[in-house]
Amino acid sequence: MSTSDLSSLSLAIGWVYTVLWTVSFWPQVYLNYKRQSTAGLSYDHLCLNMIGYSAYSLYTGVSYFTHQPGGAELNDFFFALHGLVVILFQIVQCYYYERNYQTVATATRVFVSFCVFSAIVLGLAAHFHLSALGFSPTMSFWLQWLGETKVCITLIKYVPQVLLNRKTHSTAGWALWGVLTDFVGGIFSIGQMVLQAIACGQSSRCGAGCICPASPPSGSSGSSLMSGFMRANMPKLGLGLVSIGFDAIFMTQHFCLFGPRRVGGINFALSVRRDVEEGSGTVAGELEDVLLEK
Numbered sequence: 001m002s003t004s005d006l007s008s009l010s011l012a013i014g015w016v017y018t019v020l021w022t023v024s025f026w027p028q029v030y031l032n033y034k035r036q037s038t039a040g041l042s043y044d045h046l047c048l049n050m051i052g053y054s055a056y057s058l059y060t061g062v063s064y065f066t067h068q069p070g071g072a073e074l075n076d077f078f079f080a081l082h083g084l085v086v087i088l089f090q091i092v093q094c095y096y097y098e099r100n101y102q103t104v105a106t107a108t109r110v111f112v113s114f115c116v117f118s119a120i121v122l123g124l125a126a127h128f129h130l131s132a133l134g135f136s137p138t139m140s141f142w143l144q145w146l147g148e149t150k151v152c153i154t155l156i157k158y159v160p161q162v163l164l165n166r167k168t169h170s171t172a173g174w175a176l177w178g179v180l181t182d183f184v185g186g187i188f189s190i191g192q193m194v195l196q197a198i199a200c201g202q203s204s205r206c207g208a209g210c211i212c213p214a215s216p217p218s219g220s221s222g223s224s225l226m227s228g229f230m231r232a233n234m235p236k237l238g239l240g241l242v243s244i245g246f247d248a249i250f251m252t253q254h255f256c257l258f259g260p261r262r263v264g265g266i267n268f269a270l271s272v273r274r275d276v277e278e279g280s281g282t283v284a285g286e287l288e289d290v291l292l293e294k
Contacts, residue, residue, distance in 0.1 A: 010192050010196050022083075025086040051112050053083045053084040058146050062139075115149055126142040150239065151239060193237055
């Protein structure tokens, strides 16, 4: 395939995974609304996700609109900004719906504070060309910091949810459809990067519209151009690989280990408490209903 054909196919795949990842946020919103509860959704995960997508929105937005090297596309910025808005809406749901006494851990608060503080300081230093101890961060360094912050948060943000599912022996409260669409979107995201790297490797030189990370020296080989492109897009590659890995863990928990509803699980506990408080059921009656469902 020619470079132009690869670029067109890459653009189409980019919008496919953008749609999939965009849709992946909404099953959790709908599940929270349907249950009128956010119990089963880790607040640590939600808090980390908010900071991660804030950093990713800045990274993709500045990279795209200022034409920084690195390959961020418009669909990347759209996805990041939409994700941030939906996450903020989920946080609002946490204040209005039943939360089962969940809180954000102190360690998460400290980590989030560090991420916000470092991003602000480095951003101001890069914008105003400030330096300290002989170090003067550039705009490229700040963008790389934001991208790596997003990747680091992605590495750990799912851990609280995995542990919560393990603690309750249930995936109730955690939207599986969001996991499935996120998994497929991650595969398409990595596929787009592979196509972009191949197209970059086929380019003999960088001209108008070149997707290579920087203008290469004369005589650069295709393999060096491809590896340079992948290095420049490490945040995006890391995001896809880590998301796929954790999605596989969640699917294993749901289909093989715990499932969405178990006696003693969070769904059962919430239904018992709600019905007993409303005078419409008893613990024995609820237990009988669950056993009949099994």
